[in-house]
Amino acid sequence: MPIVQITILPQSVEKKTEMSRVITDEMHRITGIPKDVITIMFHELPAESFATGGEMLSEKLKEANKS
Amino acid sequence: MPIVQITILPQSVEKKTEMSRVITDEMHRITGIPKDVITIMFHELPAESFATGGEMLSEKLKEANKS
Amino acid sequence: MPIVQITILPQSVEKKTEMSRVITDEMHRITGIPKDVITIMFHELPAESFATGGEMLSEKLKEANKS
Amino acid sequence: MPIVQITILPQSVEKKTEMSRVITDEMHRITGIPKDVITIMFHELPAESFATGGEMLSEKLKEANKS
Amino acid sequence: MPIVQITILPQSVEKKTEMSRVITDEMHRITGIPKDVITIMFHELPAESFATGGEMLSEKLKEANKS
Amino acid sequence: MPIVQITILPQSVEKKTEMSRVITDEMHRITGIPKDVITIMFHELPAESFATGGEMLSEKLKEANKS
Structure with a gap:
């Protein structure tokens, strides 16, 4: 009965x-x-539904791709 | 205020x-x-997002349909 | 495999x-x-871990008991 | 490590x-x-996946739009 | 009807x-x-129920207190 | 940012x-x-908070111990 939920x-x-x-x-x-x-x-x-440190993951990925 | 979450x-x-x-x-x-x-x-x-006993539900359904 | 989580x-x-x-x-x-x-x-x-409308349920219950 | 999940x-x-x-x-x-x-x-x-008071939110929104 | 769950x-x-x-x-x-x-x-x-990077938060806090 | 929640x-x-x-x-x-x-x-x-097949896990464990 253990349940493992992965987001x-x-x-x-x-x-x-x-x-x-x-x-x-x-x-x-x-x-x-x-x-x-x-x-x-x-x-x-999707990356538009996750944030860490107050910044959306979709934004972080864009910045990482620029550099 | 009870919350019922059904997955x-x-x-x-x-x-x-x-x-x-x-x-x-x-x-x-x-x-x-x-x-x-x-x-x-x-x-x-979807069935591709559920597993029990280490096997995806989508695989179990395929096997069940074969037999 | 449905999971029902009741809080x-x-x-x-x-x-x-x-x-x-x-x-x-x-x-x-x-x-x-x-x-x-x-x-x-x-x-x-516990009631100290639920809020609706921005107010803790524990506070609402106290107010309801006063009246 | 706090996790905030918003549904x-x-x-x-x-x-x-x-x-x-x-x-x-x-x-x-x-x-x-x-x-x-x-x-x-x-x-x-979607509104078809939420209910309060036993009524789907999608139904409540339809009724609200009628009036 | 939005639900905010904070762990x-x-x-x-x-x-x-x-x-x-x-x-x-x-x-x-x-x-x-x-x-x-x-x-x-x-x-x-409790800190014994959280892990990041594969390490329990309770262990990380112990190490931080040592230094 | 993946989150693994184990109940x-x-x-x-x-x-x-x-x-x-x-x-x-x-x-x-x-x-x-x-x-x-x-x-x-x-x-x-606790086992009093889990049910499968409509029966509490705490009841199942009691029955298993009897036999």
């Missing part, structure tokens, strides 16, 4: 598949919780 | 409407909390 | 048990999703 | 940018937490 | 009260959404 | 520390996202 920029299905597999395996290994009760969910948000 | 595969507006009505009615009946302070939100995610 | 003032185990049972039954009835893949979680918060 | 109807980038900046500034001013460890995320949901 | 180290009631008031005022000013439909919730977690 | 039964600090380290390492390896912008948070809930 992240959009990712390919391959990367989500691998993250799901590895995180489930490792949580099972560390806690002993059976794998089949571990649920993982990806909330994918 | 689920995409649903029709009719089903979301009925779930909202029934869950609000039942929470009010059980707890006595007034209906108008109960908020329900649906986060609809 | 609410502290509730008795009896009320959480009944809400879990009824909400699971109703979601199954409305969507056809099997009951055993529906997970419900209660995040219980 | 709201879709908003313009300008409004999300200003909310991010102001909320980060104010949380820093009030708590002393450095701005660059404050993360803000916007989960934008 | 943060434990804070005094005074600081939570002021954050609630200011964030509600600013969201109202920026978006025009009425204040009384804005809900704010604080999920307070 | 789980109470865990030791050692297990949370190891999960944080491994999940951060693996997400970095799979996505290339720098480790220091990955935040992990544990919401630990």
